[in-house]
Amino acid sequence: MDERVGARLFFKCENLQRTGAFKARGAHNAVLALDEAVAARGVVTHSSGNHAAALSLAARTRGIAAHIVMPANAPAAKIESVRRLGGHIEFCAPTIQAREAAAAAIVAANGATLIHPYDDPLVIAGQGTAAMELIADIGALDAIIAPVGGGGLMGGTAVAARHLLPGIRILAAEPAQADDAYRSWRSGIRAPGIAPDTIADGLRTTLGVHGFVLLRALLDDFATVSEGAIVAAMRLVWEVMKIVIEPSAAVAVAALMDGRIDVAGQRVGVILTGGNVDLDRLPWQAG
């Protein structure tokens, strides 16, 4: 991988994290920070992705209830993953309105705390511990790169890395077909996602308010990558590194392989965000 990119790469393998993604960090930080009385009423989310499993695990760790609102047509693997971790699933219609309404109803009925998947300072701080650990493990870096979805991981990464290494370059990557964060960072106006359509399903979310502020303040460079580059980078990591990463995790690798950001000869930290994929539907297989 170093030869292909022309840099010295240090990967933080969050695909090997509990629940298969970095999301376990933010969920634990948010859940463990709750006051005793508030925590006792449980937590809730209407995200059905990696955050749902992460919140279920964090709640189980603290011994409280996690209520997970999911569309009735959610993939069986996601339902099973939440169930195995002890999350209480509430099914709803597959619209964002129905999901928000179902979550609000649980908050009203139980006094449970809604833990947002990314637009929450405690969640963002938790995600930043991946960069902290990487820097503690391998020392000084010239640059660090992560993919951007809602901005939770990128925001936390930026804060942690800049604090520990003031001279580090903070780099972001996003699919060109879901580039709302890129456009927001460039323009200074938080832009909504316009029909994001990318194989990197974890990055279809719109940049959050906190993420927007942190990216504007701390990012040094930002690359967008094609769907083909994402698939090629994902496959290369599987083949060469022998680890399973999901398409979202390949986005930062794709940015480096494409040469969209100059890191020649540098020491670069790369956050591989997760490894939750459907092994029956791999993106390099003919449809």
Added chain:
Amino acid sequence: MDERVGARLFFKCENLQRTGAFKARGAHNAVLALDEAVAARGVVTHSSGNHAAALSLAARTRGIAAHIVMPANAPAAKIESVRRLGGHIEFCAPTIQAREAAAAAIVAANGATLIHPYDDPLVIAGQGTAAMELIADIGALDAIIAPVGGGGLMGGTAVAARHLLPGIRILAAEPAQADDAYRSWRSGIRAPGIAPDTIADGLRTTLGVHGFVLLRALLDDFATVSEGAIVAAMRLVWEVMKIVIEPSAAVAVAALMDGRIDVAGQRVGVILTGGNVDLDRLPWQAG
């Protein structure tokens, strides 16, 4: 994985080894042990599997030539892997006779040393370093398990583990459809492979003479597993551990999952032998 097997498992991830398989160990040990004058004439093999890439790397490490005899119809990925590591490929007809003749011709012409993929004491000793490292890393084990092909890894594992931990149980696993080592171990007569037909392509070889002696002397138990169990174990490792292993590496995991060997509550070392797979042809995909 621990919950599914009912034991505490410690994996030695040789899929993450250089060249993607444990074979790098034996090849390096054999090549580095050669006298200077002998080494200068190069090394040769007619194995086209993981040993070919391993020998190419070991020869490059020592700065000598590696001659790799391969059938003209070898998969492009294997040819590319050997080329990238600097091996000199000699193509031949796809029969074992043609391969042996081509290798013998190189030995005669150049004085190169034939390094057998498994039936060689230095190769076997090198493979045993995987178990040595595992025990150094995680301490006492009640048992250790590895798959058996030609017996190089299993033989080296058995010698190393029994020496370091005299009370350890040495366990072997083999595909039921390529069970020559199992039959040899049971009967005390080294049996030839009878049309081995298994997805675990690294284990189709016949048990070597050295491996046979070591298995008879040191093995405590031996399980054979079905093709279905191999595929299920391989897929489970990919899904749960987020690492890419090849079918041969899944055979030991399959033996534990099947409950074919009693390890309840024990600390068990598992050698995951390699991760070289064709990502376009995964065994759980419909033909």
